[in-house]
Amino acid sequence: MIIDAHTHYWDERHYPDGLLAEYDRLGIDMGCISGLGALFGLGDNGDVEEAFRRHPDRLVGFGYIRLGRDDAALVDELFNRGFKGLKFTCPLENYDHKAYYPIYARAEELGMPALFHSGIVTTREKGRRWDISSARMRPVFLDTIAHAFPSLHIICAHMGVPWYDEATTMARILDNIYVDITGAPQGWRLQKDVAFFQELFYWEGAYDKVLWGTDVHYRDMAATLARDRKLFRDLGLSEEQTENVLGRMMARLLSL
Ligand SMILES: [Zn+2]
Numbered sequence: 001m002i003i004d005a006h007t008h009y010w011d012e013r014h015y016p017d018g019l020l021a022e023y024d025r026l027g028i029d030m031g032c033i034s035g036l037g038a039l040f041g042l043g044d045n046g047d048v049e050e051a052f053r054r055h056p057d058r059l060v061g062f063g064y065i066r067l068g069r070d071d072a073a074l075v076d077e078l079f080n081r082g083f084k085g086l087k088f089t090c091p092l093e094n095y096d097h098k099a100y101y102p103i104y105a106r107a108e109e110l111g112m113p114a115l116f117h118s119g120i121v122t123t124r125e126k127g128r129r130w131d132i133s134s135a136r137m138r139p140v141f142l143d144t145i146a147h148a149f150p151s152l153h154i155i156c157a158h159m160g161v162p163w164y165d166e167a168t169t170m171a172r173i174l175d176n177i178y179v180d181i182t183g184a185p186q187g188w189r190l191q192k193d194v195a196f197f198q199e200l201f202y203w204e205g206a207y208d209k210v211l212w213g214t215d216v217h218y219r220d221m222a223a224t225l226a227r228d229r230k231l232f233r234d235l236g237l238s239e240e241q242t243e244n245v246l247g248r249m250m251a252r253l254l255s256l
Pocket residue numbers: 006008117157215
């Protein structure tokens with residue numbers, strides 16, 4: 001089973017139809033989808049909800065929470081609307097700010113995996129002023145959260161680009177931290193070769209902590225999947241390791 005652990009709802013007409021057609025073509029069974037709004041050229045929680053209600057067997061909703069604006073009541077609301085996980089990006093303080101603890105506590109209690117954007121952020125909407133800081137999304141802030149909420153499944157997106165050591169060291173040491181290897185074909189992944197991944201994922205069980213996802217428009221998904229399948233072959237991953245990365249671990253985090 002292949003699960004795209006990190007995908008988005010592009011703000012285009014009939015986007016989910018195009019996405020699912022591409023999933024069919026590529027043999028991707030399910031996608032964890034979120035909408036982060038206009039700042040990223042994406043739809044919102046309402047769009048995502050409509051999509052997973054229409055395709056409950058294929059799309060898993062990750063609700064977007066803006067840390068610093070939204071409160072813990074939204075976690076319950078999203079859960080009751082059928083969202084299975086949460087997505088965080090662009091917090092107004094560091095990710096581990098105590099004001100956000102009630103949100104993480106509810107996510108932990110409800111068993112909702114938390115996908116954190118980590119590292120330098122790319123936005124699409126230009127010409128406005130924003131209170132955004134990539135430094136607040138350094139992977140190491142997830143370390144505080146992992147200790148405070150040991151049953152919360154934490155996914156550190158993009159391996160913390162460019163703080164890869166930080167992200168993967170935490171995935172090695174902390175049971176509840178995972179990394180995803182998402183990155184656009186022309187983005188940070190372009191310059192990373194097999195040796196880079198070998199150096200970071202050297203420990204026993206490393207590939208139980210790595211999740212596969214796309215984080216690109218569906219038109220770039222074929223290239224993304226082909227690139228990553230080649231990477232897994234070049235790394236010499238066993239069939240079981242490859243299946244874990246491509247979906248089995250994410251299925252476990254979602255209790256599927
Ligand atoms: Zn993303």
